[in-house]
Amino acid sequence: MTGASMGTPMTDAPKPVRGNAPGTIPGNLPGTVKVAVQDAVEGVVSKARGRREQLREQTDRKIMRATLEILISDGIGAVTIEEVARRSGVAKTTIYRRYRNADDLLQRIQVEVAGLPDFDDLQPSRDGLREMLQRIQGCFDSELGLKAVGVVLTSDNDSLKAITTQVLAPAEQRFVSFMERGIRAGVFRGGLDCKFLFSTVLGSMLACKALAEHKPDMGQETGSWAERMTALLWPNVCAG
Structure with a gap:
């Protein structure tokens, strides 16, 4: 007779080991280790986000500067997405993700200035x-x-x-x-x-x-x- 038929208790079958989902912290880590790992992950994510934002700002500046250069040298009629792409080195697809067309770009153009001056600390003299x-x-x-x-x-x-x-x-x-x-x-x-x-x-x-x-x-x-x-x-x- 088998052990099962004789009433012998059967051992539980081993449970499959489940891996952690990508980007998650193992739940069985000690508290201090888990906090340290979480901080490290957040730091990496934050740096990656910062680099993306920096690259976006650099791209925006290239687009704006090229648009202004065209305006100054050739006039408003010469501003096209194709010409802005050529002068800025930014792909047309990237520019179109930001602006619908040349008119939209012109309406949202930004002049390169050092920042608006503040005079509140100055005494009239x-x-x-x-x-x-x-x-x-x-x-x-x-x-x-x-x-x-x-x-x-x-x-x-x-x-x-x-x-x-x-x-x-x-x-x-x-x-x-x-x-x-x-x-x-x-x-x-x-x-x-x-x-x-x-x-x-x-x-x-x-x-x-x-x-x-x-x-x-x-x-x-x-x-x-x-x-x-x-x-x-x-x-x-x-x-x-």
């Missing part, structure tokens, strides 16, 4: 005015950025108005806020047309940048653009 102008110049100091702004200011194309909203309008608002603080403090005279002053400042930067390309030594003996602009504006804006 002659030195404060000069520092504000220096920060504005630093914001638009990229040759491509200034030229792109010039294209926007001389174009009536609706697709480029996003650049005004993106950069020029906030910069103008902060400029006006600084000047109005000075008016309230009695440092700047009342009745100033602050928005016109901002346009004057921006136009001066564009003109000086354009002229400097033909006369690189222009104005080097008389100080920086911000210093010369301050000397020009101060007698006309100060209250005394």
